[in-house]
Amino acid sequence: MAVTLKDVARIGGVHVSTVSRAFSAPHLVNPATRERVLALARDLGYRPNRAARALSTRRTGNLGVVVADIANPFFPPLVKAAQERARERDHHVFIADTDEQADVEEEAVRSLAGQVDGLVLVSPRAPEQRIRELAAQVPLVIVNRRLRGLPCVLMDVGRGVGGAVALLAGLGHRDIALVSGPAASWTGRSAARAAASAAREHGPRVHRVGPYPPTEEGGAAAFGAVAAVGATAVLAHNDLVALGLLAAARDRGVPVPGRLSVVGVDDTPAARHTRPALTTVAMPTGDAGRAAVDLLLGGAGAGTVTLGTRLVERGSTGPAPSRPAQA
Amino acid sequence: MAVTLKDVARIGGVHVSTVSRAFSAPHLVNPATRERVLALARDLGYRPNRAARALSTRRTGNLGVVVADIANPFFPPLVKAAQERARERDHHVFIADTDEQADVEEEAVRSLAGQVDGLVLVSPRAPEQRIRELAAQVPLVIVNRRLRGLPCVLMDVGRGVGGAVALLAGLGHRDIALVSGPAASWTGRSAARAAASAAREHGPRVHRVGPYPPTEEGGAAAFGAVAAVGATAVLAHNDLVALGLLAAARDRGVPVPGRLSVVGVDDTPAARHTRPALTTVAMPTGDAGRAAVDLLLGGAGAGTVTLGTRLVERGSTGPAPSRPAQA
DNA sequence: GAGTTTGTTGCAAACGTTTGCAGTCTCATC
DNA sequence: GATGAGACTGCAAACGTTTGCAACAAACTC
Numbered sequence: 001m002a003v004t005l006k007d008v009a010r011i012g013g014v015h016v017s018t019v020s021r022a023f024s025a026p027h028l029v030n031p032a033t034r035e036r037v038l039a040l041a042r043d044l045g046y047r048p049n050r051a052a053r054a055l056s057t058r059r060t061g062n063l064g065v066v067v068a069d070i071a072n073p074f075f076p077p078l079v080k081a082a083q084e085r086a087r088e089r090d091h092h093v094f095i096a097d098t099d100e101q102a103d104v105e106e107e108a109v110r111s112l113a114g115q116v117d118g119l120v121l122v123s124p125r126a127p128e129q130r131i132r133e134l135a136a137q138v139p140l141v142i143v144n145r146r147l148r149g150l151p152c153v154l155m156d157v158g159r160g161v162g163g164a165v166a167l168l169a170g171l172g173h174r175d176i177a178l179v180s181g182p183a184a185s186w187t188g189r190s191a192a193r194a195a196a197s198a199a200r201e202h203g204p205r206v207h208r209v210g211p212y213p214p215t216e217e218g219g220a221a222a223f224g225a226v227a228a229v230g231a232t233a234v235l236a237h238n239d240l241v242a243l244g245l246l247a248a249a250r251d252r253g254v255p256v257p258g259r260l261s262v263v264g265v266d267d268t269p270a271a272r273h274t275r276p277a278l279t280t281v282a283m284p285t286g287d288a289g290r291a292a293v294d295l296l297l298g299g300a301g302a303g304t305v306t307l308g309t310r311l312v313e314r315g316s317t318g319p320a321p322s323r324p325a326q327a
Numbered sequence: 328m329a330v331t332l333k334d335v336a337r338i339g340g341v342h343v344s345t346v347s348r349a350f351s352a353p354h355l356v357n358p359a360t361r362e363r364v365l366a367l368a369r370d371l372g373y374r375p376n377r378a379a380r381a382l383s384t385r386r387t388g389n390l391g392v393v394v395a396d397i398a399n400p401f402f403p404p405l406v407k408a409a410q411e412r413a414r415e416r417d418h419h420v421f422i423a424d425t426d427e428q429a430d431v432e433e434e435a436v437r438s439l440a441g442q443v444d445g446l447v448l449v450s451p452r453a454p455e456q457r458i459r460e461l462a463a464q465v466p467l468v469i470v471n472r473r474l475r476g477l478p479c480v481l482m483d484v485g486r487g488v489g490g491a492v493a494l495l496a497g498l499g500h501r502d503i504a505l506v507s508g509p510a511a512s513w514t515g516r517s518a519a520r521a522a523a524s525a526a527r528e529h530g531p532r533v534h535r536v537g538p539y540p541p542t543e544e545g546g547a548a549a550f551g552a553v554a555a556v557g558a559t560a561v562l563a564h565n566d567l568v569a570l571g572l573l574a575a576a577r578d579r580g581v582p583v584p585g586r587l588s589v590v591g592v593d594d595t596p597a598a599r600h601t602r603p604a605l606t607t608v609a610m611p612t613g614d615a616g617r618a619a620v621d622l623l624l625g626g627a628g629a630g631t632v633t634l635g636t637r638l639v640e641r642g643s644t645g646p647a648p649s650r651p652a653q654a
Numbered sequence: 655g656a657g658t659t660t661g662t663t664g665c666a667a668a669c670g671t672t673t674g675c676a677g678t679c680t681c682a683t684c
Numbered sequence: 685g686a687t688g689a690g691a692c693t694g695c696a697a698a699c700g701t702t703t704g705c706a707a708c709a710a711a712c713t714c
Contacts, residue, residue, distance in 0.1 A: 001442060004670060015694050020672060030692060050442050051378040055699045072401045080397045083424045092439060095422040097410050112419060114329060115377050242599060249662035270401065273570060275602035331700060342664050347702060357662055379700035382669045
């Protein structure tokens with residue numbers, strides 16, 4: 001059905017290898033022949049068969065992106081940017097959604113391994129040792145988790161979180177709750193570290209509560225604990241948790257930011273639309289996607305790229321309530 | 328590097344064709360040999376090379392999903408469901424983001440064609456004639472657009488929109504604005520048809536305004552026209568447009584739903600989080616993704632699947648304001 | 655017990671490319 | 685005018701599978 005090298009060769013009166021070279025080693029064929037062949041190929045609508053090419057070159061021209069949950073608004077901008085960059089570099093992109101399950105993740109990597117030149121693992125859930133085993137099968141770039149010796153793209157949530165603590169301190173908050181997510185989360189750990197260090201610098205106390213699931217339900221569930229530690233501001237593990245906290249506050253008649261300031265992480269679209277709009281730490285997800293693809297295709301080795309984050313101030317943060325004790 | 332059929336055959340003391348058959352035509356090999364070979368293959372970690380298999384069978388085990396913009400919250404649930412279903416059926420999924428450009432879309436289809444068993448085109452932008460040409464190259468399933476003779480998956484926005492008109496009529500609204508999106512949109516056209524027909528049945532007038540871009544900015548821009556036609560309720564082309572209308576209403580001090588009721592289409596996450604929460608028509612995007620994959624792999628031919636939609640009532644709709652003329 | 659079926663296996667070609675090698679031709683060089 | 689170099693092209697093997705065909709043995713059929 002499809003036009004092959006052989007067809008072009010036959011019609012053009014040359015050998016298949018000449019046609020092949022016209023595409024992949026142009027300097028090895030007579031300019032006149034090359035033009036003739038290329039023109040003919042164009043007219044016939046010839047497209048190289050990538051599977052066949054892969055067989056002989058062991059390079060597929062494909063990439064894969066493995067994410068925990070595409071429906072989570074954090075991922076699509078990353079996938080989009082990665083796909084776009086891959087296209088610029090003439091590669092196609094497989095997508096695999098693991099549904100947050102480590103074993104599905106591993107199986108996805110193994111089954112994709114033979115069909116790609118490399119994989120981008122975003123926030124992988126599998127244990128470190130497993131990931132290292134997988135990295136021996138197929139080139140890997142890890143996003144959002146640090147693994148020594150493997151190429152990683154990290155988003156330094158620390159900067160943004162530190163900024164948030166500074167902002168809150170400036171607004172007079174003395175007690176900040178930090179709602180943590182899954183213990184395995186690299187982002188969560190570095191956020192906690194950054195919060196602690198910024199707190200030392202600026203004065204307020206940071207009360208860690210949790211872990212809670214990184215969902216709205218988790219946020220709602222965390223509200224009680226946040227109130228219990230006497231916090232006037234809360235740093236949520238991510239935007240979803242922050243939204244859950246906002247909903248819980250609304251339900252209980254606690255005004256935001258009047259009585260409680262809330263800060264999220266991720267800057268998902270919902271952060272802009274909820275009321276009050278959510279102050280949050282924006283992650284450079286698009287940059288991360290592009291950087292991951294460049295790392296994979298650039299063959300730059302094990303380099304680690306660290307990208308900055310920034311605080312986006314919206315309506316969910318405000319001056320600390322004057323406390324009765326102070327009045 | 329990777330283990331091949333040949334390796335398994337050599338170590339197992341049988342011919343490659345026997346190993347091949349142990350996998351793809353088990354009934355043709357002696358049960359004892361088969362078990363032995365399969366066990367050996369497992370131990371060696373053998374994985375069939377899909378590219379090589381594709382070369383000889385002309386079936387790749389891959390699918391592609393082509394979307395206009397993955398970052399648009401409408402698409403990820405569809406992609407997720409499609410990917411999941413494809414995995415169940417042992418297929419991998421390519422993703423292509425066309426950035427809303429018809430020519431990128433076409434190029435994506437052409438360049439993916441050789442590497443997949445079929446493609447799912449979601450809300451394709453290319454002209455009908457082009458799509459038909461592409462369908463001759465590679466099996467296509469179209470989602471969200473009707474093309475006679477091609478397998479399509481449609482989400483019958485009509486049901487939901489009709490429900491919205493009925494709801495509004497029941498709340499006493501007599502003048503409903505319909506903010507339309509791109510003229511080429513099949514969804515938009517059927518929404519308009521359904522609104523008109525429901526209006527005839529339930530009484531209110533429908534005033535069509537637009538077209539406006541299907542974005543928040545578009546919604547904000549449409550506000551003036553909506554007010555100008557004297558509408559007390561508005562059906563937006565999609566949730567983004569509805570959010571833009573909500574923002575514009577807020578800016579102008581028009582209370583929602585007190586003075587204006589707003590209905591969106593898509594039920595994106597932001598619809599739940601904005602205040603007032605948005606009444607909207609929920610699309611069965613997950614079902615659509617699964618149906619598209621089933622259509623592609625089931626070889627069911629040109630069947631068209633139509634899925635229902637339902638109205639999700641939230642806070643942005645309420646009783647029509649009592650008008651001075653009536654008082 | 656000759657002929658036929660059935661079950662199991664091996665052989666080899668084919669799928670569409672790439673690429674090392676060798677052949678041919680042209681042209682400059684001494 | 686032989687020699688060598690360089691440019692171009694063809695040949696054929698290789699990549700890892702699948703699959704039609706043939707070979708063979710064992711088990712039936714009458």
